Amino acid sequence: xxxxxxxxxxxxxxxxxxxxxxxxxxxxxxxxxxxxxxxxxxxxxxxxxxxxxxxxxxxxxxxxxxxxxxxxxxxxxxxxxxxxxxxxxxxxxxxxxxxxxxxxxxxxxxxxxxxxxxxxxxxxxxxxxxxxxxxxxxxxxxxxxxxxxxxxxxxxxxxxxxxxxxxxxxxxxxxxxxxxxxxxxxxxxxxxxxxxxxxxxxxxxxxxxxxxxxxxxxxxxxxxxxxxxxxxxxxxxxxxxxxxxxxxxxxxxxxxxxxxxxxxxxxxxxxxxxxxxxxxxxxxxxxxxxxx
Amino acid sequence: xxxxxxxxxxxxxxxxxxxxxxxxxxxxxxxxxxxxxxxxxxxxxxxxxxxxxxxxxxxxxxxxxxxxxxxxxxxxxxxxxxxxxxxxxxxxxxxxxxxxxxxxxxxxxxxxxxxxxxxxxxxxxxxxxxxxxxxxxxxxxxxxxxxxxxxxxxxxxxxxxxxxxxxxxxxxxxxxxxxxxxxxxxxxxxxxxxxxxxxxxxxxxxxxxxxxxxxxxxxxxxxxxxxxxxxxxxxxxxxxxxxxxxxxxxxxxxxxxxxxxxxxxxxxxxxxxxxxxxxxxxxxxxxxxxxxxxxxxxxxxxxxxxxxxxxxxxxxxxxxxxxxxxxxxxxxxxxxxxxxxxxxxxxxxxxxxxxxxxxxxxxxxxxxxxxxxxxxxxxxxxxxxxxxxxxxxxxxxxxxxxxxxxxxxxxx
Numbered sequence: 001x002x003x004x005x006x007x008x009x010x011x012x013x014x015x016x017x018x019x020x021x022x023x024x025x026x027x028x029x030x031x032x033x034x035x036x037x038x039x040x041x042x043x044x045x046x047x048x049x050x051x052x053x054x055x056x057x058x059x060x061x062x063x064x065x066x067x068x069x070x071x072x073x074x075x076x077x078x079x080x081x082x083x084x085x086x087x088x089x090x091x092x093x094x095x096x097x098x099x100x101x102x103x104x105x106x107x108x109x110x111x112x113x114x115x116x117x118x119x120x121x122x123x124x125x126x127x128x129x130x131x132x133x134x135x136x137x138x139x140x141x142x143x144x145x146x147x148x149x150x151x152x153x154x155x156x157x158x159x160x161x162x163x164x165x166x167x168x169x170x171x172x173x174x175x176x177x178x179x180x181x182x183x184x185x186x187x188x189x190x191x192x193x194x195x196x197x198x199x200x201x202x203x204x205x206x207x208x209x210x211x212x213x214x215x216x217x218x219x220x221x222x223x224x225x226x227x228x229x230x231x232x233x234x235x236x237x238x239x240x241x242x243x244x245x246x247x248x249x250x251x252x253x254x255x256x257x258x259x260x261x262x263x264x265x266x267x268x269x270x271x272x273x274x275x276x277x278x279x280x281x282x283x284x285x286x287x288x289x290x291x292x
Numbered sequence: 293x294x295x296x297x298x299x300x301x302x303x304x305x306x307x308x309x310x311x312x313x314x315x316x317x318x319x320x321x322x323x324x325x326x327x328x329x330x331x332x333x334x335x336x337x338x339x340x341x342x343x344x345x346x347x348x349x350x351x352x353x354x355x356x357x358x359x360x361x362x363x364x365x366x367x368x369x370x371x372x373x374x375x376x377x378x379x380x381x382x383x384x385x386x387x388x389x390x391x392x393x394x395x396x397x398x399x400x401x402x403x404x405x406x407x408x409x410x411x412x413x414x415x416x417x418x419x420x421x422x423x424x425x426x427x428x429x430x431x432x433x434x435x436x437x438x439x440x441x442x443x444x445x446x447x448x449x450x451x452x453x454x455x456x457x458x459x460x461x462x463x464x465x466x467x468x469x470x471x472x473x474x475x476x477x478x479x480x481x482x483x484x485x486x487x488x489x490x491x492x493x494x495x496x497x498x499x500x501x502x503x504x505x506x507x508x509x510x511x512x513x514x515x516x517x518x519x520x521x522x523x524x525x526x527x528x529x530x531x532x533x534x535x536x537x538x539x540x541x542x543x544x545x546x547x548x549x550x551x552x553x554x555x556x557x558x559x560x561x562x563x564x565x566x567x568x569x570x571x572x573x574x575x576x577x578x579x580x581x582x583x584x585x586x587x588x589x590x591x592x593x594x595x596x597x598x599x600x601x602x603x604x605x606x607x608x609x610x611x612x613x614x615x616x617x618x619x620x621x622x623x624x625x626x627x628x629x630x631x632x633x634x635x636x637x638x639x640x641x642x643x644x645x646x647x648x649x650x651x652x653x654x655x656x657x658x659x660x661x662x663x664x665x666x667x668x669x670x671x672x673x674x675x676x677x678x679x680x681x682x683x684x685x686x687x688x689x690x691x692x693x694x695x696x697x698x699x700x701x702x703x704x
Contacts, residue, residue: 118343119342120340
């Protein structure tokens with residue numbers, strides 16, 4: 001088979017679109033793990049909840065924009081409730097207990113969705129305005145995937161701005177380094193953690209509804225997403241938004257190019273990339289160093 | 293006259309003697325009325341194929357009901373004992389063992405997926421007649437088969453071959469294959485490619501993907517670059533749904549014909565017509581066969597009557613057929629003894645849902661027709677269940693199966 005330049009470019013574009021989904025999936029996890037030091041095994045489940053809530057709202061309203069906002073809001077509420085009622089009790093008790101708790105929470109969320117929506121899954125239609133393909137010069141590409149790349153870039157920018165350039169972001173970053181100082185300064189740390197956790201799960205839910213027109217929605221969809229999100233988070237460095245963005249794009253490109261030359265290694269390539277990077281940079285590409 | 297003294301001990305002795313005498317004199321069928329004919333049904337009620345499994349159970353329930361309404365076997369009624377294998381082979385083996393040892397089932401039936409082999413190993417071990425429905429080539433091969441193993445479902449070779457024989461003569465000579473890299477994907481591709489090559493088609497590219505992928509777009513550039521006339525998507529279930537959705541998204545259907553070895557009724561209902569529009573595939577049964585096949589009409593009517601007016605799916609028909617054959621054979625044999633039922637099944641010729649069927653002697657594979665179809669869009673006046681258009685029905689009998697010698701059996 002002939003590997004032309006336009007074929008390689010097309011594959012690279014596919015990789016970038018794939019990377020956008022990886023970045024969206026991992027962003028919330030990176031926020032939760034980086035800022036709160038919690039390994040959330042329920043992240044894939046919140047992704048799935050977002051897809052289902054969005055699908056249900058889309059069916060009722062016919063508006064994809066309303067569905068996206070609803071999914072984000074539902075993810076936030078679900079995450080905030082989980083943090084307030086469950087996760088909060090395990091702060092300061094190491095990494096294992098929250099991991100186990102969120103692992104169980106994932107099973108509960110999946111079964112609740114099965115009971116409400118059934119087991120067979122559902123589809124989410126691509127919005128009419130984003131259907132079709134665009135000619136990029138080297139080949140046609142679905143408009144929705146171009147939208148995904150652009151939307152992911154916007155979400156990344158907004159999240160970066162919020163974390164790095166706002167007072168609220170400053171509080172979160174300070175708290176992730178030393179929460180006791182925050183308390184001394186009279187800041188309600190528990191409220192900060194609630195908002196951070198909620199935003200992390202909201203981002204997962206947002207990723208879910210945005211991925212749903214491509215992947216559909218089914219109760220088991222969070223499983224593979226969780227693995228991908230963890231790989232990208234670890235690859236990029238815990239808590240680093242720049243790292244998540246770079247790692248997601250890199251992962252998408254590596255998987256896409258591997259698929260072109262050796263498709264049977266497509267799945268494996270993601271983990272081999274992670275292993276390779278960690279050998280040389282154990283904290284990931286852009287690790288955020290903790291002082292406390 | 294000597295006075296007979298009745299004591300408690302003498303009364304008990306007399307009662308025991310009377311009871312033993314009665315049991316010995318009672319006709320056997322009266323005793324057997326207490327023991328129903330149990331059919332152990334192992335299906336994945338939990339998990340992504342739960343809806344298909346439930347449809348299969350509904351079909352099996354109809355078979356049981358009809359058998360009982362016809363008087364059963366010498367007064368013995370049939371009973372369906374359902375267990376959930378959760379689409380896990382270990383769980384399937386464990387449930388099958390429970391059915392055999394605890395529930396004392398007479399037959400095992402129903403599984404699809406990897407559970408087919410797990411339950412088969414229990415059936416072989418315990419000497420229980422077993423009839424599976426999963427699409428498989430391997431279950432018929434000499435290494436997996438035993439005298440107790442029967443296969444109601446289609447083989448991958450047959451479905452792949454039927455699809456090739458329908459499509460390739462239409463001028464689709466350049467074929468690309470996108471296959472799931474596990475047994476099902478490999479077997480259906482093999483069946484298709486073999487028949488396609490016999491019809492002078494060229495396989496221009498073959499791409500293997502891991503099972504359970506969520507994004508197939510990285511494969512499309514390579515497929516498009518090969519410029520095929522036809523793309524065979526050799527996977528199943530969610531993999532198939534997601535792959536076809538993304539194939540539609542990327543506009544591949546405008547460049548090539550798309551085919552899948554097996555279409556599933558419930559998957560088409562979930563995804564809708566847009567994803568399946570133009571896609572050609574095979575099924576073991578589609579309810580619209582009733583337009584031309586009397587047994588399909590009778591089956592559909594009975595199924596609708598029992599299950600609230602809904603049309604049977606492909607899995608409903610498989611569930612019905614795999615249980616009904618076992619019960620019909622037990623009736624022919626006059627008992628549920630494994631050796632007798634096996635002989636009866638080997639002689640059985642039946643037409644329960646779609647025309648004449650029988651089990652081939654060497655591998656106990658049900659020789660049957662295959663339906664080739666494509667998705668039908670919604671239209672005014674078209675029933676909600678009418679989601680496929682039948683393109684062809686292949687009824688070539690044993691010619692479409694791999695030969696007994698090829699499967700490892702000695703030539704007769």
